[in-house]
Amino acid sequence: MSDLYYDPYDYEIDADPHPVWRRMRDEAPLYHNEKFDFYALSRFQDVLHASTDEETFASGFGTVLEMMTETHNESPMMIFKDPPEHTALRKLVSRAFSPRRISELEPRIRAIACRYLDAQVGSAGFDYVADFGARLPVMVIGSMLGVPEEDQDQVREWTDAQLHREEGEIDARKRLDEVQAALWGYFARYVAARRKEPRDDMMTDLIEAEIELEGGNKRRLTDEELLAFIGLLSGAGNETVARLLGWTGAVLARNPGERRKLVEDPSLIPGAVEELLRYEAPSPVQARKVTRDIDLHGTTLPKGARLLLLTGSAGRDEREYVDPDRFDVTRSVDRHLSLGFGVHFCLGASLARMEGRVALEETLRRFPEWDVQWHDTERVHTSTVRGYAKLPITLQ
Numbered sequence: 001m002s003d004l005y006y007d008p009y010d011y012e013i014d015a016d017p018h019p020v021w022r023r024m025r026d027e028a029p030l031y032h033n034e035k036f037d038f039y040a041l042s043r044f045q046d047v048l049h050a051s052t053d054e055e056t057f058a059s060g061f062g063t064v065l066e067m068m069t070e071t072h073n074e075s076p077m078m079i080f081k082d083p084p085e086h087t088a089l090r091k092l093v094s095r096a097f098s099p100r101r102i103s104e105l106e107p108r109i110r111a112i113a114c115r116y117l118d119a120q121v122g123s124a125g126f127d128y129v130a131d132f133g134a135r136l137p138v139m140v141i142g143s144m145l146g147v148p149e150e151d152q153d154q155v156r157e158w159t160d161a162q163l164h165r166e167e168g169e170i171d172a173r174k175r176l177d178e179v180q181a182a183l184w185g186y187f188a189r190y191v192a193a194r195r196k197e198p199r200d201d202m203m204t205d206l207i208e209a210e211i212e213l214e215g216g217n218k219r220r221l222t223d224e225e226l227l228a229f230i231g232l233l234s235g236a237g238n239e240t241v242a243r244l245l246g247w248t249g250a251v252l253a254r255n256p257g258e259r260r261k262l263v264e265d266p267s268l269i270p271g272a273v274e275e276l277l278r279y280e281a282p283s284p285v286q287a288r289k290v291t292r293d294i295d296l297h298g299t300t301l302p303k304g305a306r307l308l309l310l311t312g313s314a315g316r317d318e319r320e321y322v323d324p325d326r327f328d329v330t331r332s333v334d335r336h337l338s339l340g341f342g343v344h345f346c347l348g349a350s351l352a353r354m355e356g357r358v359a360l361e362e363t364l365r366r367f368p369e370w371d372v373q374w375h376d377t378e379r380v381h382t383s384t385v386r387g388y389a390k391l392p393i394t395l396q
């Protein structure tokens, strides 16, 4: 049997990590990678427990393996913070991220999805990710923040430019710095305008949200925190949803029988979105710093170690799910860890689920069947998200 090896940077493993993750769960539930010096937990129960013990498994040193720091990081983004700072920020932004604000977005999300998909009706095929899945979430976040319609294309272009890598471009920093400056400049002006002229939108909610601190003082978000939150929303909400929609196109093409069930009974779609999240987690790896020595599976995980929580592996753990490698839209998925767990549980979970559901409803309404040109697909290669950058489909 070959040596067990895993790292999140290896393209070959990333193409299908499930056999390696299965071996890790069975043979090395606390895995250590010597080359990059990190540990990894792959079983559902271990990932769950580590996600709820944020004192031992901290986010405050970064949660992206190659960007982790030795000392506490200075990022104003709450995803890279621990309690109590995280608690205060999360409480503040949750005021704006209310169920009302999110459900208000559904007609807008549907209209955007319909516009992109209607443009493809009658065509021989299109790229389900580049022409649809990657575009939808950017427009959704713009609408959610209340970016005026006439500015949305410009914001989308800047966001696209941030994510785009020229072939052969090694150091994209200068180009990215310029785009970033343009985008931040736009949002800084936008926040200033909303401060002067409040409206009934999420940006105004964010500006006005207030929490009481110990001792009775009140606190609002600073400009820096507001801008960091906007940055976090596009960082956390665009690439992930694009990957979820890519997996939707790919997994349903590979499982036409399951797709037919959804066409015949669209009430199965919300459950299918959970099953997709479990089956191919769009964001399968979350990193943590270990803050004290802790014994796990007969090994001491040392203080200071970098630990990967393999949420993507947890979704295929046979200790938690029956026949986990089978994709089954009628499976009742009581819980999965693909949207995280504990204090950092995905703030955009209900929005992500809504985008997944609406995208699938509108896709199947127009295109009940499609094939994928597998040879022409392309993957995204980052250590945070996993899935397709290009998924050309042919319509039947």
Ligand code: HEM
Pocket (backbone or CB within 6 Å): 059, 063, 078, 079, 080, 090, 141, 232, 233, 236, 237, 238, 240, 241, 244, 281, 282, 283, 286, 287, 311, 337, 338, 339, 340, 341, 343, 344, 345, 346, 347, 348, 349, 351, 352
């Ligand atoms: C399918 C799509 C999505 C997936 C798979 C996903 C996954 C995740 C995961 C795994 C975490 C936890 C990270 C950790 O524990 O370190 C997280 C956190 C977060 N997500 Fe999502 N996400 C998705 C969509 C979104 C959307 C649409 C938004 C907002 C528009 C969003 C905003 C956030 C934020 C702000 C956090 C940080 C929460 C905190 O630190 O308290 N996500 N997401």
